[in-house]
Amino acid sequence: MKQILLGNEAIARGAYEAGVKVVSSYPGTPSTEITEAVAGYDRIFCEWSTNEKVGAEVAIGASIRGARAMTCMKHVGLNVAADPLFTSSYTGVNGGLVYVVADDPGMHSSQNEQDSRHYARAAKIPMLEPSDAQECKDFVVKAFELSEKYDTPVLIRLQTRVSHSRSIVEFGEPNEIEVKDYSKDVSKYVMMPAMAVKRHKIVEKRMEEIMADSSEQTEAVGMHEEHIGSSELGIITSGAAYQYVKEALPEASVLKLGMIWPLPEKRIRSFAKKVKRLVIVEELDPFFEKEILAMGIPCEGKSLLPITGEYSTSVLRKTLNPTSTPEQAISGSGLPVAPGRPPVMCAGCPHKGLFMALSRLKVQVMGDIGCYTLGALPPTSAMDTCVCMGASVGMAHGFDKASDARDSRKTVAVIGDSTFLHSGVTNLINAVYNQSSVTVIILDNSITGMTGHQQNASTGMDIRLSPAPAISLELLCESIGVRSIQVVDPVDTDLCRKKVKEELEKPGVSVIIARRPCALIPTGKGPKGKYARVDKDICTACGQCIRIMCPALTAGPDNKPVIDRETCNCCGLCVNVCPVGALSVGGDL
Amino acid sequence: MSGQALKTSTSSKCISVVLSGVGGQGTLVAGKLLGKVAMKTGLDVKVSEVHGMSQRGGSVITYVRMGCKVYSPIIDEGMADFCLFFEPLEAIRWVSLLKKGGTMIINSAPVKPLPVLLGNEKYPDRISERIKEAGEGNARVIEIDAKQTAVSFGSAKAANIVMIGALSIFTDIPESVWKESIEESFSEKPHLISMNLDAFQAGRDLVR
Numbered sequence: 001m002k003q004i005l006l007g008n009e010a011i012a013r014g015a016y017e018a019g020v021k022v023v024s025s026y027p028g029t030p031s032t033e034i035t036e037a038v039a040g041y042d043r044i045f046c047e048w049s050t051n052e053k054v055g056a057e058v059a060i061g062a063s064i065r066g067a068r069a070m071t072c073m074k075h076v077g078l079n080v081a082a083d084p085l086f087t088s089s090y091t092g093v094n095g096g097l098v099y100v101v102a103d104d105p106g107m108h109s110s111q112n113e114q115d116s117r118h119y120a121r122a123a124k125i126p127m128l129e130p131s132d133a134q135e136c137k138d139f140v141v142k143a144f145e146l147s148e149k150y151d152t153p154v155l156i157r158l159q160t161r162v163s164h165s166r167s168i169v170e171f172g173e174p175n176e177i178e179v180k181d182y183s184k185d186v187s188k189y190v191m192m193p194a195m196a197v198k199r200h201k202i203v204e205k206r207m208e209e210i211m212a213d214s215s216e217q218t219e220a221v222g223m224h225e226e227h228i229g230s231s232e233l234g235i236i237t238s239g240a241a242y243q244y245v246k247e248a249l250p251e252a253s254v255l256k257l258g259m260i261w262p263l264p265e266k267r268i269r270s271f272a273k274k275v276k277r278l279v280i281v282e283e284l285d286p287f288f289e290k291e292i293l294a295m296g297i298p299c300e301g302k303s304l305l306p307i308t309g310e311y312s313t314s315v316l317r318k319t320l321n322p323t324s325t326p327e328q329a330i331s332g333s334g335l336p337v338a339p340g341r342p343p344v345m346c347a348g349c350p351h352k353g354l355f356m357a358l359s360r361l362k363v364q365v366m367g368d369i370g371c372y373t374l375g376a377l378p379p380t381s382a383m384d385t386c387v388c389m390g391a392s393v394g395m396a397h398g399f400d401k402a403s404d405a406r407d408s409r410k411t412v413a414v415i416g417d418s419t420f421l422h423s424g425v426t427n428l429i430n431a432v433y434n435q436s437s438v439t440v441i442i443l444d445n446s447i448t449g450m451t452g453h454q455q456n457a458s459t460g461m462d463i464r465l466s467p468a469p470a471i472s473l474e475l476l477c478e479s480i481g482v483r484s485i486q487v488v489d490p491v492d493t494d495l496c497r498k499k500v501k502e503e504l505e506k507p508g509v510s511v512i513i514a515r516r517p518c519a520l521i522p523t524g525k526g527p528k529g530k531y532a533r534v535d536k537d538i539c540t541a542c543g544q545c546i547r548i549m550c551p552a553l554t555a556g557p558d559n560k561p562v563i564d565r566e567t568c569n570c571c572g573l574c575v576n577v578c579p580v581g582a583l584s585v586g587g588d589l
Numbered sequence: 590m591s592g593q594a595l596k597t598s599t600s601s602k603c604i605s606v607v608l609s610g611v612g613g614q615g616t617l618v619a620g621k622l623l624g625k626v627a628m629k630t631g632l633d634v635k636v637s638e639v640h641g642m643s644q645r646g647g648s649v650i651t652y653v654r655m656g657c658k659v660y661s662p663i664i665d666e667g668m669a670d671f672c673l674f675f676e677p678l679e680a681i682r683w684v685s686l687l688k689k690g691g692t693m694i695i696n697s698a699p700v701k702p703l704p705v706l707l708g709n710e711k712y713p714d715r716i717s718e719r720i721k722e723a724g725e726g727n728a729r730v731i732e733i734d735a736k737q738t739a740v741s742f743g744s745a746k747a748a749n750i751v752m753i754g755a756l757s758i759f760t761d762i763p764e765s766v767w768k769e770s771i772e773e774s775f776s777e778k779p780h781l782i783s784m785n786l787d788a789f790q791a792g793r794d795l796v797r
Binding site: 168240243244330343344345377379549554 | 611612621624625628633634635636637638639646647648659660661662663665666667668678679681682684685686687688689690691693701702703704705706707710711712713716719720723724727728744745746
């Protein structure tokens with residue numbers, strides 16, 4: 001059977017075919033859809049874990065107990081999971097264990113552009129890199145075989161264009177789930193110095209063996225492909241970059257690597273001998289290039305091609321095959337410049353009212369990762385920092401200590417419900433323990449929004465939307481020792497402003513929970529057939545409501561608001577900001 | 590306005606289609622639908638999407654490539670046979686993708702971006718006319734009001750299927766394949782099937 005699948009869906013299909021029993025992940029673009037698709041296979045236990053480290057540890061436990069297990073994350077998620085990653089390399093596996101990591105060259109939806117291949121080298125774990133959806137599925141099946149064969153976790157590296165491209169996948173037969181017996185083995189699973197010293201030697205030997213096999217056993221281990229074309233130019237590449245190479249340089253000889261760590265030295269040597277000029281085409285860091293140069297094989301790479309951003313057919317054509325550039329219909333030089341279209345908060349977005357309050361208070365805002373990072377952009381421009389998941393709370397504490405508590409009168413941390421539970425909570429514990437005076441605002445929209453609406457430990461539902469225990473943010477904060485906890489509706493932007501001001505004045509750690517469900521989930525949708533209404537006779541065209549920048553509200557020719565009834569979510573924010581009462585909630589559809 | 594149809598089923602070359610608009614306009618659904626159509630026609634196909642932050646009212650672009658063997662999922666400058674622009678500004682932004690001799694379909698309904706709404710920048714006038722002038726002799730530029738047409742069938746949300754209907758006229762893929770694919774695409778929301786089939790037909794009628 002054939003079906004057209006997203007690369008991420010094909011990873012899930014591969015897990016199903018490989019007889020995987022446990023999948024535990026935290027959402028993160030571009031990896032999220034893998035675990036969502038896994039949820040469609042009833043026989044696999046899957047979960048949204050609270051963070052990537054937790055997800056990895058659940059998978060390690062499942063593997064040692066004897067089941068095949070997988071954990072999926074975006075590149076920065078692997079930083080969070082790096083601790084278990086490195087030591088699971090030493091313990092090895094019982095049931096197969098696979099980490100899937102999705103990089104984001106070009107940073108379509110990420111805060112950095114790191115190259116996860118370095119983790120494979122650093123943690124001494126083999127890494128596979130598929131180049132399309134079919135390979136996504138096949139490589140997962142292969143990864144589990146290799147994991148059990150060599151007693152090692154296996155990394156699969158994706159990138160945005162592989163994760164988020166659909167192509168045709170031919171299905172295989174699903175394997176039965178078999179959970180192996182578990183037997184206690186302290187020398188293998190208890191990593192304290194005496195045992196780990198011995199395990200490290202085993203790891204080094206294992207990697208040497210895999211490296212040799214990757215050269216010798218192309219099909220069974222390496223999954224490399226060699227296409228011999230012209231001897232003038234040879235390319236070594238992998239993943240999405242391979243597709244651009246085939247498109248831009250149809251004549252070139254190509255060695256496409258399937259297992260990208262450890263590198264198949266013999267294989268690379270023999271390929272290099274077949275071509276006059278060897279060019280390494282790899283997105284981001286010169287990872288292959290430096291290794292190949294270290295083998296003493298002359299090659300070019302980053303001297304020709306960029307180290308930042310993603311590659312494309314045209315990037316390769318310009319550098320390596322300039323005469324093949326296709327002719328455009330319209331150059332665009334005579335046309336006006338298109339105004340930019342930065343992403344905006346949705347109509348009815350609960351974050352909007354809170355950020356308007358912060359903007360008017362002119363406070364310093366330690367930001368975090370989520371839809372609300374858009375608060376950094378106009379019209380609110382109310383964010384000073386954004387570093388990584390959970391950082392807002394710790395950074396606010398850092399501001400407090402660095403300024404001898406002076407800045408705590410004008411600094412807040414903002415963090416979403418899912419991000420708070422991911423790693424904000426440990427920061428909050430730290431702030432209470434170390435006697436900070438920070439004000440933390442939890443933007444509780446009852447969902448993990450940015451990645452496309454995944455449940456989390458506070459939403460009352462699990463990954464399959466079955467009822468689950470809901471962590472109470474209030475009780476959690478209370479038990480940590482937060483003295484002042486307030487709950488506000490962010491649409492009431494005046495009240496938000498008042499509460500934030502009050503809490504900033506108080507000593508000690510305060511938490512404000514700004515609670516309203518995301519406008520895109522069922523509980524956050526406004527009443528059907530209702531929308532904001534404008535009384536043009538009362539409206540003075542002052543522009544207050546226009547400045548909200550709600551996608552449902554634009555200025556008419558008379559500068560008075562025009563409501564798009566299809567888009568309006570009837571949240572009432574525009575009603576709240578109107579100084580003359582010209583707007584009301586109601587509608588008459 | 591019927592031009593010569595692009596031979597997809599017999600072509601050894603890739604047919605590349607760009608679908609670009611604003612987050613929420615349904616370019617993703619339209620792209621997936623094209624993927625289905627290609628597969629039913631027996632072609633290799635790749636559909637590339639953008640998820641995450643840029644979906645929030647930002648500029649979004651979906652690439653669909655179909656043919657005997659498709660490598661790159663991405664369409665670069667001068668590679669697109671067809672560009673479906675769901676919003677006029679996006680036509681200016683991505684005009685360079687269209688190849689010489691390609692066809693561009695522009696939905697005339699504007700969605701003003703933030704800098705324009707704030708009054709910091711101006712929304713350019715006469716976009717389709719200017720593109721037509723610039724593409725004289727090198728491109729076929731067609732403007733339709735897909736939004737209004739879709740509204741007349743019940744929902745502005747079906748504008749994406751009106752656009753697909755317009756595109757379908759320029760290929761040799763049988764109408765039945767398109768219709769089957771639409772039915773399958775909305776199989777989980779069966780109440781939307783007939784409206785989308787109407788929208789598809791209306792799109793065809795607009796450019797015929």
